[in-house]
Amino acid sequence: MRTQLYINGEWRDSENGAEFTVWNPTSGSELASVASGTSGDATAAVDAAASAQIGWAAEPPRVRSEILRHCWKNLLDHTDELADLIVSEHGKPRVDAAGEVAYAAEFFRWNAEETVRIHGTIGVSPSGGNKMIVHHPPVGVVVMVTPWNFPAAMITRKVAPALGAGNGVVIKPPKYAPLTALRVAELLSEAGVPDGLVNVVPSQNASTVFDAAIAHKATRMVSFTGSTEVGKILLRGCADRVLKVAMELGGNAPFVVFGDADVDAAVEGAMIAKMRHSAETCTAANRFLVESSVVDAFTGKLAEAMSAVKVGNGFDPEVTCGPMIDESAVESIDQLVSAAVDGGAEVVIGGSPIEGPGYFYEPTVLTGVNANADIVHHEIFGPVAPIIPFDDLDAMIEQANDTEMGLTGYVYTSDLAKGLAVSERIQAGMIGLNRGAVSDPAAPFGGMKQSGLGREGAQEGILEFCETQYIATDW
Numbered sequence: 001m002r003t004q005l006y007i008n009g010e011w012r013d014s015e016n017g018a019e020f021t022v023w024n025p026t027s028g029s030e031l032a033s034v035a036s037g038t039s040g041d042a043t044a045a046v047d048a049a050a051s052a053q054i055g056w057a058a059e060p061p062r063v064r065s066e067i068l069r070h071c072w073k074n075l076l077d078h079t080d081e082l083a084d085l086i087v088s089e090h091g092k093p094r095v096d097a098a099g100e101v102a103y104a105a106e107f108f109r110w111n112a113e114e115t116v117r118i119h120g121t122i123g124v125s126p127s128g129g130n131k132m133i134v135h136h137p138p139v140g141v142v143v144m145v146t147p148w149n150f151p152a153a154m155i156t157r158k159v160a161p162a163l164g165a166g167n168g169v170v171i172k173p174p175k176y177a178p179l180t181a182l183r184v185a186e187l188l189s190e191a192g193v194p195d196g197l198v199n200v201v202p203s204q205n206a207s208t209v210f211d212a213a214i215a216h217k218a219t220r221m222v223s224f225t226g227s228t229e230v231g232k233i234l235l236r237g238c239a240d241r242v243l244k245v246a247m248e249l250g251g252n253a254p255f256v257v258f259g260d261a262d263v264d265a266a267v268e269g270a271m272i273a274k275m276r277h278s279a280e281t282c283t284a285a286n287r288f289l290v291e292s293s294v295v296d297a298f299t300g301k302l303a304e305a306m307s308a309v310k311v312g313n314g315f316d317p318e319v320t321c322g323p324m325i326d327e328s329a330v331e332s333i334d335q336l337v338s339a340a341v342d343g344g345a346e347v348v349i350g351g352s353p354i355e356g357p358g359y360f361y362e363p364t365v366l367t368g369v370n371a372n373a374d375i376v377h378h379e380i381f382g383p384v385a386p387i388i389p390f391d392d393l394d395a396m397i398e399q400a401n402d403t404e405m406g407l408t409g410y411v412y413t414s415d416l417a418k419g420l421a422v423s424e425r426i427q428a429g430m431i432g433l434n435r436g437a438v439s440d441p442a443a444p445f446g447g448m449k450q451s452g453l454g455r456e457g458a459q460e461g462i463l464e465f466c467e468t469q470y471i472a473t474d475w
Contacts, residue, residue, distance in 0.1 A: 001085070002182040003034045005041055005202065008048035009195025015040040020175060020204035025091040025323040026313050028357045034178050037201035039212035042170070045199035049141045049168030050218035052196030057138050057166035065115040068164055070191040072108035075101065075156070078187055082180060086151055087314040089177040091322035091358075094314050096277045103439070104153040104184075107160040107457075110441040114462045115164035130474050136466035138166035139244055140220040143213045145206070145234065146181065147226045148174035148325055149280045155181055157445070158223045158246075159188070159198060161462040167221075170199045172209050176325050178202035214238060221245065221465065225282075227379075228405070228450050246454035246464050248282070248446060250379050251407030254400035255285035256422065258413040259293035265434065266412040267301045270385070272436030273410050275309065275363070278322045279383040282451075283408040283430070283438060287376050288387045289396050295389040299367050302385060303348045306363040309383070311354060321383055324359045333361050333382035336375040340386060345369045350384070371399055379405070393422075401427045406448030408438060429455075 003019075004011040018036040023029070037045075056064070075082070082104075083097040092100070120135035142162050146154045155171060162169050173181035178200075185200045203209040213219055214237055221244040224234050228249040238245050255273055257266045273285040290298050314322040324330050330353050337351055350364030361382050369376060369386040376386060390396040400409065409426040411433050413419045423431040429447040432438045439445060444455040454464050 001032060001179060002186060003032050003179070005035045005037050006182055006185045006198075006200040007041065007045045008052075008199065009189060014038055018204075022089055022176070022179060023326070024088060025325055026358045028359070031089055032179060034202050036205065037203040037209050038205075039208050041201050042209040042212040043216060045170040045201050046141055046143070046213055046216040046218050048196040048199055049170050052194055053138070053141060053166070053168030056163075056168065056194060056197055059166075061116045061118070064164055064166065065112045067192040068108045068112035068115060068160060071160070071188050071193065072105050072112065074187050074191040075105035075108065075184070082152055082183065085180050085183060086177075087322070089179050090148060090151055090325070091314050092277050092280075093319050093322055094317065097314065100150055100153050100277070103441070104150075104156040106441045107153070107156040110457070111160040111164040111462055114161065114459060117459070118165065118462060118466065125472070130472045133471040133473060135469055135471075136165075136463065137469055139465055139467055140167060141216070141218045142167050142169045142221045142223055142465060143210070143219050144169055144171045145210060145222070145224045145226065146171060146173050148176035149277065149282075151177035151180035152184055154225045155184055157441075157456050157461075158225075161456075162223070162465045163193065163197065165462050165465040167465050168197045170201060170213055172206060172213070173200060173202050175202065175204055175206070210234065211237065214241060214243060219243065223464075224248070231452070246456070247452045248456060249407070249450060249452045250405055251282040251284070251447065251451055252286045252377070252379055252403045252405035253283060253408040253410060253428070254426065255288045255410040256396065256400065256412065257288070257290040257294060257298055258411075258415070258418070259291040260414045261294065261412040262414060263294055263297050263301060266298060267305055269410065269412060269432070269434070269436030270302055271305050273432065274385055275306075275321060275383060276437070278324070280325065280381050282379075284381070285385070285410055286380055287400075288385055289390050289400060290387055292389045292391050295367075295387065299348060299365065299387055302387075303365045306365050306383075306385065307349050309363045311360055311363065321363060324361055324382060327359050329381065330359045330361050333380060333384060336378060336380060337364060337366065337384055340366055340369055340373045340375045343370045343373050345373065345386065377403060397422065397425050404450040407451035408432070408447070410436065
């Protein structure tokens, strides 16, 4: 288990020898001590990426593509090892962790294919005076800040297209889950990624590393996944150097169930949208807007499904909900639930933290939730489903859009025309129509409003890491 910084293809201690502790959220015990990078380490990482990137960008696209494909295969070959590491430092159920590894690897296969399809254009100016050539060179060095809830996939979703486009990268992984990032970097090196292209600088002092990295003259882009609050801070930091940014930020997804929906299918989709990866996902259903004619049936069946969830150690094959990331996460969830109950909501099941060791919360269903409750307007990031009945379609749409977030939404109905019409009216970058999952490397992942800038995945994902250059010429 690597615990040092990974810079220029070498494992090294931090500049000042500092370390920080990574905790196992299932037991609350120490998992590892990891090198804590400094501003000097961040500068060294950008230096390495800048030096390596020049030769990498000059390689034929097919060469880069084949190396990305080797990365895909090497990650899959180490699925068990990576999944165990994810369970250890994040706590998610083992089946979800293995699924994350497959998802993470797929970004390399998809972007291996996209790498050879970064097309430009050639045309004649309207005046006929010259030809216009447009192409898409790499941006240069990309600084990446990744979250703890998907310690493998949120890295590969950025690194794969960045490398495919010809860039070098510096990754600041989360302090809660840096071990997976370090191992992924090592596996990419084994697959043929040249030294210096991928650098990983864990740190307990995230702002110190980030500020030094973006101040470096070679840095031209920042890609961040995390909370909207932190995203705003990073955007301000990027503004002085006018850096290109890609931001995948928080969510507050409405999950709409119409009276004509297949309730059993809606509950099945709700469990996927709410409870995958222990409910700690930005795409998780956060508010359940259910038409009054089926609210009792939906509530009862959802409560039954939630009560069947086994909470515990992710290595137990029967466990489908692991721990929250730390004690403060449990406290935040409990405060939202308590405030909702004080405001008139009724607890159908759950509603309390689970006594440790570890950081667990009961799968919870709330009904009769006030539309103005804090739990409706804040990202829960935990296994809690607040249910709000509705009768009026337009009022429901207004309520669904009554948030600064716009990442994901979900709609269940047997009327496809209505489902598509409602989906178009929901202000979110992604909609699951009669589906509880939306993520796919072949689809553009990203949000509207304060849920982000830019897209990851699809063809858009690799173009995010490119510039656009126009050349006027005659011949």
